Amino acid sequence: xxxxxxxxxxxxxxxxxxxxxxxxxxxxxxxxxxxxxxxxxxxxxxxxxxxxxxxxxxxxxxxxxxxxxxxxxxxxxxxxxxxxxxxx
Amino acid sequence: xxxxxxxxxxxxxxxxxxxxxxxxxxxxxxxxxxxxxxxxxxxxxxxxxxxxxxxxxxxxxxxxxxxxxxxxxxxxxxxxxxxxxxxxxxxxxxxxxxxxxxxxxxxxxxxxxxxxxxxxxxxxxxxxxxxxxxxxxxxxxxxxxxxxxxxxxxxxxxxxxxxxxxxxxxxxxxxxxxxxxxxxxxxxxxxxxxxxxxxxxxxxxxxxxxxxxxxxxxxxxxxxxxxxxxxxxxxxxxxxxxxxxxxxxxxxxxxxxxxxxxxxxxxxxxxxxxxxxxxxxxxxxxxxxxxxxxxxxxxxxxxxxxxxxxxxxxxxxxxxxxxxxxxxxxxxxxxxxxxxxxxxxxxxxxxxxxxxxxxxxxxxxxxxxxxxxxxxxxxxxxxxxxxxxxxxxxxxxxxx
Numbered sequence: 001x002x003x004x005x006x007x008x009x010x011x012x013x014x015x016x017x018x019x020x021x022x023x024x025x026x027x028x029x030x031x032x033x034x035x036x037x038x039x040x041x042x043x044x045x046x047x048x049x050x051x052x053x054x055x056x057x058x059x060x061x062x063x064x065x066x067x068x069x070x071x072x073x074x075x076x077x078x079x080x081x082x083x084x085x086x087x088x
Numbered sequence: 089x090x091x092x093x094x095x096x097x098x099x100x101x102x103x104x105x106x107x108x109x110x111x112x113x114x115x116x117x118x119x120x121x122x123x124x125x126x127x128x129x130x131x132x133x134x135x136x137x138x139x140x141x142x143x144x145x146x147x148x149x150x151x152x153x154x155x156x157x158x159x160x161x162x163x164x165x166x167x168x169x170x171x172x173x174x175x176x177x178x179x180x181x182x183x184x185x186x187x188x189x190x191x192x193x194x195x196x197x198x199x200x201x202x203x204x205x206x207x208x209x210x211x212x213x214x215x216x217x218x219x220x221x222x223x224x225x226x227x228x229x230x231x232x233x234x235x236x237x238x239x240x241x242x243x244x245x246x247x248x249x250x251x252x253x254x255x256x257x258x259x260x261x262x263x264x265x266x267x268x269x270x271x272x273x274x275x276x277x278x279x280x281x282x283x284x285x286x287x288x289x290x291x292x293x294x295x296x297x298x299x300x301x302x303x304x305x306x307x308x309x310x311x312x313x314x315x316x317x318x319x320x321x322x323x324x325x326x327x328x329x330x331x332x333x334x335x336x337x338x339x340x341x342x343x344x345x346x347x348x349x350x351x352x353x354x355x356x357x358x359x360x361x362x363x364x365x366x367x368x369x370x371x372x373x374x375x376x377x378x379x380x381x382x383x384x385x386x387x388x389x390x391x392x393x394x395x396x397x398x399x400x401x402x403x404x405x406x407x408x409x410x411x412x413x414x415x416x417x418x419x420x421x422x423x424x425x426x427x428x429x430x431x432x433x434x435x436x437x438x439x440x441x442x443x444x445x446x447x448x449x450x451x452x453x454x455x456x457x458x459x460x461x462x463x464x465x466x467x468x469x470x471x472x473x474x475x476x477x478x479x480x481x482x483x484x485x486x487x488x
Contacts, residue, residue, distance in 0.1 A: 007469035008229075043231050046321035047273025053324035053405055060484070061477035078480070082473050084406040084466040085230060085327065 001073040003033055004080040012039040026059065026079055027069035044081070056082045096380065100342060100387055100394075101169040109173035113146055117178045125180040125298070129445050132292035134257045134300030135186065137219075144216015149190050153198055157206065158214045165398040167191065168339040172390070175343025179442075181449035182298040184340035186255055192332045193220035193263060197317075204314055209261055209278070221259030222329055223250035223279075223304060230265070230274065230323045235306065237277060238269035244316065246277065246309040252291045256302025262286075263329075264306070265322050274322035278315045285309035295448035327405040334410040335397060338390050338417035341453065345383050345421050348446055352379070352428045355435060366431070375431045382420035389413050408470060415463045421450045 003019045010017065019036065023029035030051060034041040046052050050066075057064040058080040064071060073079070099106065120139055127133070143149055151167045153159025162170075175184045194213040197205050197220070212218035226249060228234055235248025246266055253262060262279045279286060287305040318325045353376055356366040366372045393413045396402055402410060425447045429436045436443040454460055 006473055007465065042272045046324075047268060047271040048320050050321070052321050054327055058473070058477055061481040080473055080477065082470055084408075084411075084470060085323065 001029055001075060001077040001079060003029070004078055006080070007083055008085070009040070009043065009081060009083055012043050013037045014039075022075075024072060025069070026057070026064065026071050026073055029073060029079065030069065054083055054085050056084075058082070096384070097346075098384070098387065100172050100339075100391060105166065105169050106173055109170055109177070113148065113170075113174060114177065116142060116146060117174065117183075121183050122179040125178075126439075126445065128180065128182075128298040130439075132290065132297040134255070135183070135298050137258065140186075140190075140219060140258070141216040143187065144214065148187055149216040150194065150214030151191060152195060153210075153214050157198070157211055163398070164335075165394050168336060168390075168394055168397065171336055171340040172343045175340035176346050177343075179347075180298055181340075181344055181446065182296040184343070185296055185337070186299055188333065188336040188340060189222065189254055190219060192329050192336070193222060195332075196263070196328060200317065205278075205317075218260045219255060219258055221253040221256050221262045221302075221304070223253050223262045223264040224326050224330070225252060226250050230326065233265060233267040233274060235264065235266040236269050237266040237275050240310065243310060243312040244275075244277065246279065246285075246306045246311060249303065249305045251303040252293070252301045253304050254296075255300045256288055256304050257290060257300030259300075259302075262304060263317065265326055273320050274326075275316065275320070276318035276322040276325055277311055278317055279306065279309060279311065283309050283311070293452050295445070295450070295452035324405055331403070331405055331407055331410060334407070334414035335393055335402070337453065338386070338393070338413045341417055341421055341450070342383070342386055342390050344446060344450065345386065345417075345424055348424060348428060348443070348450075349379050349383050351442055352432060356431060359435075372431050375427050379424050379427050382424050386417045386420045389416050406466070408467065411463050411467060415460050415467070418453050418460060421453070425450050 001021055001023060003021060005013050005017055005019070013019065014037065019033060021029045021032045023032055030044065034044060044051060044055060051057070051069065053066065057066070059071060060078055064079070120142065140149065147160045150159035151162050151170060152164050155161040171184050171188055174187065178184065190213065194210060198210045209218055209220070213220060226233060226235060235246070235250065237244050237246050246264065248266060250264065253259065260281050264277050264279050265274055266277065268275050281288065285307045286309060287307065289303050291301045291303040293301050353367070356372055356376070359366045361369070367376070390413060393409055396409055428443065429447065432443060435441050436447065438444060
């Protein structure tokens with residue numbers, strides 16, 4: 001599968017916009033992603049290893065709720081991660 | 089007066105709510121807020137605790153909180169409209185700003201469902217007897233906070249600095265976002281003003297000077313476990329407050345824009361140049377038209393968010409429509425300030441006139457409330473991603 005990153009997240013992925021990961025599910029793919037890009041770890045995940053709520057994940061263009069990260073993925077799937085954080 | 093299709097100055101709120109605000113809060117504003125506004129601004133003196141308590145007695149510090157804890161039990165949509173009307177009636181921009189801020193903090197603490205927090209903070213906050221401060225900003229992005237919290241036996245030790253905290257000079261308790269020394273995650277703790285190691289100093293801005301802006305320093309502050317509010321992903325938790333602010337600020341700011349516009353046009357109609365009122369000059373008429381379009385489109389945007397809130401459609405952490413509203417209304421307010429300064433000339437700059445303070449207040453809203461540029465970037469990224477997803481889905485369908 002392929003992760004697509006955008007916006008502020010790019011600073012933590014060494015500006016790689018697309019990252020190929022071999023994984024069976026989205027959550028194992030996320031773990032592999034942060035191993036590949038360690039700087040992404042504290043940004044993407046909270047202290048308990050869960051994806052922070054400020055991130056939005058889209059599987060093949062459809063929103064993927066954070067409680068459904070056990071979703072299976074194949075080599076042709078794309079997961080986009082979008083983050084929106086600003087002052088009030 | 090009821091709105092009619094011919095009216096250009098259309099109200100944001102139903103007449104019944106406008107009347108309610110005048111009836112319930114008009115006297116407080118007329119006798120306690122407006123008379124001292126200029127002096128508070130000159131001396132950067134924050135609102136007194138007595139004044140906030142009186143606001144609480146009238147229901148302004150617990151408007152959306154449940155009745156069983158002393159609140160008014162009203163809707164968030166109604167609160168947005170109340171803030172708008174207060175923004176229009178009062179001569180101190182810091183007042184509706186402070187009310188909105190206190191209301192959100194109290195609501196967040198209430199939503200924890202913790203009895204200890206209800207007794208110690210929420211109920212007194214609803215009464216206006218305890219004020220909360222939101223300690224998020226410190227000059228770094230939320231992934232790089234320098235304020236650090238570390239375990240110490242059964243409790244925690246906090247070190248760092250938050251600047252500015254909008255009502256820091258008068259707040260009794262601070263909601264502080266700090267990076268965990270153990271795992272780098274952001275935690276949220278409650279720090280009382282009188283905790284040992286807390287130092288509060290004035291940090292006045294160019295406007296909204298009665299809010300009580302402060303720098304708050306934490307040196308080896310010991311906190312027991314009951315002060316822990318959020319143990320993990322405090323960054324996301326903070327977005328709840330900021331998201332709400334993006335709804336409420338445009339509401340009260342639109343009220344302040346109405347004041348600036350109406351005062352400005354009234355003055356222009358009474359000033360004579362070459363035997364004619366300034367409002368007879370085409371360039372001035374065009375400027376008034378521009379200000380009106382900015383204000384009316386801002387009203388439409390705010391009205392749309394009020395409807396959205398009324399239908400409970402908003403996203404809790406980062407709602408695009410609320411971000412658009414904040415971005416747009418602040419932008420229009422800033423444009424209105426510049427246009428008003430152009431057409432008013434010297435009248436806009438003197439302390440004795442009503443404009444300079446209001447213009448300074450409005451100009452403060454960019455840095456204090458998070459830069460508009462950040463919202464631009466976030467909205468740009470999100471909408472680009474949405475279009476990319478739509479194209480991707482269309483291509484997939486066509487492949488099938």
